[in-house]
Amino acid sequence: MQILCENLSIGYGNMVLHHNINFSVNKGDYLCIIGENGCGKSTLMRTLLGLQSPLEGKIVFGDGLEQNEIGYLPQQTAVQKDFPASVREIILSGCQNKCGIRPFYSRKEKQVASEMMEKLQITHISNKCFRELSGGQQQRVLLARALCATSKILLLDEPVTGLDPKASEEMYQFISRINREEDITIIMISHDVDNAINDATRVMKIGKDISIRSAEDDR
Numbered sequence: 001m002q003i004l005c006e007n008l009s010i011g012y013g014n015m016v017l018h019h020n021i022n023f024s025v026n027k028g029d030y031l032c033i034i035g036e037n038g039c040g041k042s043t044l045m046r047t048l049l050g051l052q053s054p055l056e057g058k059i060v061f062g063d064g065l066e067q068n069e070i071g072y073l074p075q076q077t078a079v080q081k082d083f084p085a086s087v088r089e090i091i092l093s094g095c096q097n098k099c100g101i102r103p104f105y106s107r108k109e110k111q112v113a114s115e116m117m118e119k120l121q122i123t124h125i126s127n128k129c130f131r132e133l134s135g136g137q138q139q140r141v142l143l144a145r146a147l148c149a150t151s152k153i154l155l156l157d158e159p160v161t162g163l164d165p166k167a168s169e170e171m172y173q174f175i176s177r178i179n180r181e182e183d184i185t186i187i188m189i190s191h192d193v194d195n196a197i198n199d200a201t202r203v204m205k206i207g208k209d210i211s212i213r214s215a216e217d218d219r
Contacts, residue, residue, distance in 0.1 A: 001062045002027055002153055002185055003048065010040060010047050010147040016055055017043055022214055023204070026062055027152075032196050032215065035206035041076070041189045044206070045155055048187070063152075070098050071150035073142050075157045080142075081131065087141050088126045091116060094148030097205035109148070111212045116144040120174060136167030143174065153179070153185040160192060168192070172199065 001024050008021040008097055017040035025031055033041050046052050048059060050067050061067060071094070083090070094116075095109040105113075116124045120140040125133065130141060137158060156175065160168040176199035179186045190196035199204055200215040 002065045004060040006058050010043050011055050018210060021210055025185060027185055028183050030199060031200045031204060032200035033189045033204045034193050039206045041206055042157055045157055045189060065152055069150050069152055071146035071154040073146045073156045073159055083130050085130055086132060087128055090130055090141055091144045091148060094145035097149055102134040112148055116147045120144045135163050136170060137172055156188040158189055
């Protein structure tokens with residue numbers, strides 16, 4: 001067990017979105033979170049990341065997982081799309097949680113960044129400016145950055161939003177390969193239900209209530 005949520009309540013201030021959430025995530029799982037806009041999907045993800053506190057209940061990390069070892073790919077904003085840095089610089093920044101007080105990246109961290117670029121097939125654009133890339137290329141760069149932060153678990157918030165069908169399919173293929181070949185746990189929010197659950201092992205549906213079932217039931 002990597003993550004265990006017990007009697008969790010999530011929301012903002014005095015506004016509670018959901019009470020009494022109970023579920024666990026095991027190593028190698030591929031959990032797809034679905035639901036309407038505003039139902040609390042991103043709030044749950046930010047709570048798992050420690051970006052906001054639970055209103056009630058607790059989140060327990062196991063299997064040697066620390067909260068700062070979670071790789072995160074948030075929804076991309078217009079500001080991020082226009083970020084004036086090179087592909088290599090952005091991917092390397094995913095190693096910052098390993099640097100501590102060091103003001104530089106180690107040889108090992110630079111090697112990890114190079115390996116991630118190879119896995120995501122973006123080595124050939126490593127010196128390009130991020131804002132010059134296509135949407136699909138940008139998302140692969142950000143996925144590589146998230147992978148630099150972890151070898152255990154990735155949280156992905158709408159990773160194919162705004163991508164054309166071909167780029168979306170490629171993104172799903174990369175995510176599935178990371179899950180299968182690297183044994184990295186995936187927790188992914190998606191509105192693209194038909195395609196998103198193809199490789200998932202479980203589906204969490206957030207609505208008035210929260211339910212979790214095998215992805216096989218939806219295929």
